[in-house]
Every structure is written in C-alpha cells, then in structure tokens.
Amino acid sequence: xxxxxxxxxxxxxxxxxxxxxxxxxxxxxxxxxxxxxxxxxxxxxxxxxxxxxxxxxxxxxxxxxxxxxxxxxxxxxxxxxxxxxxxxxxxxxxxxxxxxxxxxxxxxxxxxxxxxxxxxxxxxxxxxxxxxxxxxxxxxxxxxxxxxxxxxxxxxxxxxxxxxxxxxxxxxxxxxxxxxxxxxxxxxxxxxxxxxxxxxxxxxxxxxxxxxxxxxxxxxxxxxxxxxxxxxxxxxxxxxxxxxxxxxxxxxxxxxxxxxxxxxxxxxxxxxxxxxxxxxxxxxxxxxxxxxxxxxxxxxxxxxxxxxxxxxxxxxxxxxxxxxxxxxxxxxxxxxxxxxxxxxxxxxxxxxxxxxxxxxxx
Numbered sequence: 001x002x003x004x005x006x007x008x009x010x011x012x013x014x015x016x017x018x019x020x021x022x023x024x025x026x027x028x029x030x031x032x033x034x035x036x037x038x039x040x041x042x043x044x045x046x047x048x049x050x051x052x053x054x055x056x057x058x059x060x061x062x063x064x065x066x067x068x069x070x071x072x073x074x075x076x077x078x079x080x081x082x083x084x085x086x087x088x089x090x091x092x093x094x095x096x097x098x099x100x101x102x103x104x105x106x107x108x109x110x111x112x113x114x115x116x117x118x119x120x121x122x123x124x125x126x127x128x129x130x131x132x133x134x135x136x137x138x139x140x141x142x143x144x145x146x147x148x149x150x151x152x153x154x155x156x157x158x159x160x161x162x163x164x165x166x167x168x169x170x171x172x173x174x175x176x177x178x179x180x181x182x183x184x185x186x187x188x189x190x191x192x193x194x195x196x197x198x199x200x201x202x203x204x205x206x207x208x209x210x211x212x213x214x215x216x217x218x219x220x221x222x223x224x225x226x227x228x229x230x231x232x233x234x235x236x237x238x239x240x241x242x243x244x245x246x247x248x249x250x251x252x253x254x255x256x257x258x259x260x261x262x263x264x265x266x267x268x269x270x271x272x273x274x275x276x277x278x279x280x281x282x283x284x285x286x287x288x289x290x291x292x293x294x295x296x297x298x299x300x301x302x303x304x305x306x307x308x309x310x311x312x313x314x315x316x317x318x319x320x321x322x323x324x325x326x327x328x329x330x331x332x333x334x335x336x337x338x339x340x341x342x343x344x345x346x347x348x349x350x351x352x353x354x355x356x357x358x359x360x361x362x
Contacts, residue, residue, distance in 0.1 A: 028103065028105070029101050029102065029103060030071060030072050030101070030102050030103075030107040030108065031071070031072045031099065031100070031101055031102075032069055032070070032071055032099060032100040032101075032102065032294075032295045032297075032298050033069070033070040033098070033099045033298060034069065034070070034098050034099075034298040034299070034301040034302040034305070035067070035068030035069045035070045035298065035299070035302055036068055036302065036306075037065040037066065037067050037068065037279060037302050037303055037306045037308075038065060038066050038068075038246070038247075038250075039063040039064065039065050040064050040065070040066050040244070040246070040255075040258055040259060040262040041059075041062065041063060041064050041262050041265060041266070042063070044245055044246070044247070047245055048245065049244060049245050049246060049262070050242070050243075050244060050245075050259075050262050050263055050266045051241075051242070051243045051244075051245050052240065052241065052242050052243075052266060052267065053203065053204065053240060053241040053242075054204065054239075054240030054241055055240045055242075055267060056267075057266050057267065058265075058266065058267070058268060058269045058270070059266070060265070060269075060270055060271040061271050061275045062265075062271040062272060062273035062274065062275045062276055062277070062278075063273065063276075063277040063278065063308075064258055064261055064262045064265065064272070064273065064278055064279075064280075065258070065277065065278070065279035065280075065303060065306060065308055066254075066255040066258040066259070066279075066280075066281070067254075067255075067258075067279055067280070067281050067299035067300075067302050067303050068250060068299070068302065069294065069295030069298040069299055069302075070298075071107070071294075071295065098297070098298060098301035098324075098325065099298070100295075100297065100298065107294075117251075118251065119152055119231075120251070121251020121252045122151075122152050122165070122248070122251055123151040123152045123231055123233065124251060124252050124253040125246075125248075125250065125251050125252060125253065125255075126149075126151045126152070126165050126166055126233065127151060127233055127234070127235075127253060128252075128253035128254075128255065128256035128259065128283060128284060129166075129243075129244045129256075129259055130149065130166070130235045130236055131256055131260075131284050131285060131286045132244070132256045132257070132259035132260035132263060132284050133236070133238060133242045133244075133259075133260075133263055134236045134238075134286055135260045135284055135286065135287075135288045135337045136260045136261075136263035136264040136267070136337070137238065137239075137242075137263075138288070139260075139264055139288075139337065139338060139341065140264065140267060140268070142239060143239070144236045144237065144238055144239070145236060145237040146234065146235075146236060146237075147168045147169070147170070147177075147234075147235045147236055147237045148168070148169045148177045148178075148179060148180050148182075148183060148232055148233075148234070148235065149166060149167065149168050149169065149232070149233055149234070149235025149236075150163050150164065150165055150166065150167040150168075150169065150230050150231070150232065150233075151165060151230075151231045151232065151233035151235075152165060152230065152231035153165060153229065153230050154229035154230065154231075156229070157214070157227065157228060157229020157230075158211045158212055158213060158214055158228045158229055159211050159228045159229045159230045160229060162209050162211055163198075163200065163209065163211070163228075163230055164202065166235070166243075167200050167201070167202050168200070168201040168202075168235055168237060169183060169198055169199070169200060169232065170199040170200070170201055170206065171198070171199035172186045172187075172196060172197070172198055172199075173186060173196060173197050174197070174199075180232035180233060180234070183232050184232070187213050187226050187227065187228055188213075188225050188226045188227075189226075190213050190226055192213075192215065192226070193212070194212070195210040195211065195212050196210070196211050196212075196213060196228065197209070197210050198210075198211065201237070203241045204240075204241055211228045212228075213226035213227055213228050214226070214227065214228075215227075234286075242263060244259055244263075252293075253283040253284075253291075253293075254281050254282065254283055254293035254294075254299075255281070256282065256283050256284030257280055257281065257282035257283070257284050257290050257312060257314075257334060257337060257340060258279075258280055258281070258282075258312075259284070260284050260337045261278075261280075261337065261340060261341060261344070264337075264341065271348070272341075272344055272345065272348065273344060273348055274347075274348030274349070275348075276309055276310070276347075276348060276351075277306075277307050277308045277309055277310075278308060278309070278310045278311075278312070278344055278347075279299075279302075279303030279306070279308035279310070279311050279312070279329075280303075280310075280311055280312025280313070280332075280334065280340070281293050281296065281299050281312070281313070281314065281317075282312065282313070282314040282317075282334055282340075283314070284337060288336045288337045288338055289335070289336055290312075290314045290315070290334050290335060290336060290337065290340065291314060291316070292314045292316035292317050293314060293317065296313065296314075296317040296320050296321050296324065297320060297321065297323060297324035300321060300324040300325075300326050300329070300331070301324060301325060303329065304325065304326060304327040304329055308329055309328075309329060309330065309351070310329060310330050310332060310343075310344070310347055311326065311329045311330065311331050311332065312332050312334040312340050312343070312344075313331050313332065313333055313334060313358050314334060315333050315334070315335050318331070318333055318358035319358075321358050322358055322359065330347070330355065330357070331357060331358040331359075332347075332355050332356055332357060332358070333356040333357060333358050333360070334356075335356070339356065343355045343356060
C-alpha cells in the first residue's frame with residue numbers, strides 16, 4: 001500500500017469530521033432576509049392601523065407600505081438563542097440574491113440579549129410613532145407640545161397594570177414634569193414604602209395613578225435604587241388622539257417616515273399616492289429629518305415583491321440601495337418628510353416626473 005493511499009485513508013475521516021462539525025458549529029455572523037410589508041393605510045385585525053379620535057379622517061385608496069427585515073437573533077448571555085447559523089446556512093443565505101450576511105459585532109453589541117433587543121425595539125417604536133405624529137401634524141399647521149411619556153413598562157414591576165406605553169406623564173406628586181430626569185429623581189428620592197402619585201393623560205382622559213417604587217440593583221452604579229419599572233421618554237401633547245395600531249412584535253424606529261406620511265394622508269382628503277403603491281423606510285426625527293436604517297436592500301426586495309412602484313430611501317442609505325434588485329421601482333431620496341411628501345405628490349400627478357433620486361445622491 002503506497003504512502004499516498006495511506007495518507008488519503010487517514011485524511012478522509014478527518015475531513016468528514018470537519019464537515020460534520022461545520023454542519024453544527026454556530027458562527028459569529030448575522031443574516032438579513034427580506035421581511036413582509038404592511039400597508040399602514042389599511043386595517044389590521046378589523047381595525048384601522050392609523051386611528052384618530054377628535055379630528056375628521058379621510059379613507060381613500062392607494063397604499064403606503066412600511067417594510068421590515070428578518071434578522072437572526074442576538075445571543076443570550078453568550079449562548080445562541082435560535083439565531084446562530086452554521087457554515088452551510090450562512091453559505092445558503094449569502095448565495096441568495098436578496099439576502100445578506102454580516103459579522104455579529106457589526107450588528108449587535110457584546111451585552112445585547114434577545115430581551116434587551118426587544119425592549120430597545122419597543123422603546124424605539126413608541127418614540128418613532130410620536131415623532132411621526134408630531135411631524136405630520138406640523139406639516140398640517142397643527143401645533144403640539146413636548147411632554148414626558150412612558151416608552152416601556154417592565155413586566156413584574158410596580159407600574160405593570162397601572163401604566164401603559166404612550167401614557168403622557170403630566171405631574172409627579174403634584175409637580176409639573178419638565179423632563180424624564182425629573183421623574184427619575186422623584187422616584188429614586190421617594191422614602192421606601194411610600195407611593196409616587198403621577199398625573200397621567202391616556203388618550204383624552206387625565207387621571208391620577210399611585211405606584212409604590214421598589215428597590216432594584218442598578219448594574220451601572222452598583223447600588224440598590226428605587227424604581228417603578230418604566231422607561232420614560234420624550235413625547236408630545238397632541239390636540240387630538242392619534243395612534244398607530246401596529247403589531248407589537250414589529251420593533252424599531254425605521255417605519256417612522258411611512259407612519260408620518262400615512263397620518264398626513266388620513267387627515268387630508270384624497271389619495272396621497274393617487275391610488276398607487278408606495279413603499280419606503282427611514283427613521284423620522286421630530287424635526288422631520290429622515291435618518292438611516294439597516295437592511296435597506298432586503299426592504300427594497302420585500303417592497304418589490306409586494307408590487308410597490310416607488311420606494312423612499314433615507315439619503316444615507318442611497319449608495320447601498322443602488323445595489324439592490326429593485327425590479328424597476330423608482331428609488332427616491334427622502335431627506336425629510338416634507339420632501340418625501342412632495343415627491344409622492346409629484347409622482348402621483350405624473351409617474352415620469354423628475355424626482356430626487358438615489359442615482360443623483362450617489
């Protein structure tokens with residue numbers, strides 16, 4: 001028996017073993033795939049997604065589609081939480097024309113977990129909805145006022161069952177609230193066992209809510225502190241009630257631009273899109289500026305498959321967007337909600353109109 005044959009016989013089981021290990025060994029990469037799109041002018045479970053109380057609404061045709069991306073989950077304390085992929089799965093994703101693979105640390109931080117990711121997404125969604133409402137109302141010349149609101153309620157904490165996300169907090173212990181830090185200081189300074197009384201506006205109703213803080217360990221300070229279990233954020237007082245009835249499992253701020261456009265369309269007569277299908281993405285700031293998001297190529301693919309003819313792209317994502325298979329959709333650079341609104345109106349009047357394009361931005 002030759003040495004070459006002996007070497008091959010020895011190497012074959014080793015190679016086979018490596019292939020088997022590769023089939024099951026999770027690697028530090030994250031996959032992005034096209035998600036579903038949602039027409040935010042439509043209904044969800046029999047109820048309008050854009051809900052308004054106290055102002056006339058107009059329900060016309062056309063579609064404004066928010067877009068999503070499917071991202072593999074972060075690790076849970078260093079362990080895979082169902083989102084880790086092996087070599088073969090990553091290769092299959094990489095080979096897909098609409099999918100993408102990124103290094104884990106380019107997407108998630110070391111201390112991020114599925115729970116913290118969900119919480120951050122929920123907070124971002126609440127913040128983006130309120131910013132979207134404020135921007136849409138300002139576009140209509142309707143004034144709003146800044147306020148402190150509840151962005152998240154933690155399960156098992158004293159505020160659970162008493163406060164809800166998007167409750168506006170007007171006073172703490174009878175003192176008008178100016179910012180979120182004032183609330184944190186009031187709660188932490190409450191004598192143990194005493195209640196904190198909050199004046200809460202929910203919808204168009206104002207009531208007082210008493211909550212008893214409890215001591216929890218703060219990892220940042222290394223001390224026990226008084227908490228009621230909410231994340232306070234910057235919100236607004238609106239002259240009438242506007243809500244976005246969206247699936248709570250959809251988190252993050254990237255639908256802000258589409259929410260703002262849908263609210264504007266709902267509060268104005270006629271179809272903003274002229275009956276056409278428009279999709280897009282972008283985080284909306286209270287100033288109306290449109291900020292960058294992740295997974296732009298996958299979102300374009302999802303919108304393409306759902307029949308959109310125009311796609312709104314944050315300016316910072318334009319370069320990456322041009323690498324997507326857009327299937328003939330026009331990729332419009334949306335710097336602000338006002339600019340995006342004008343682009344849609346021009347396109348509805350003339351689909352061949354000259355619009356701000358990602359090609360020009362690139």
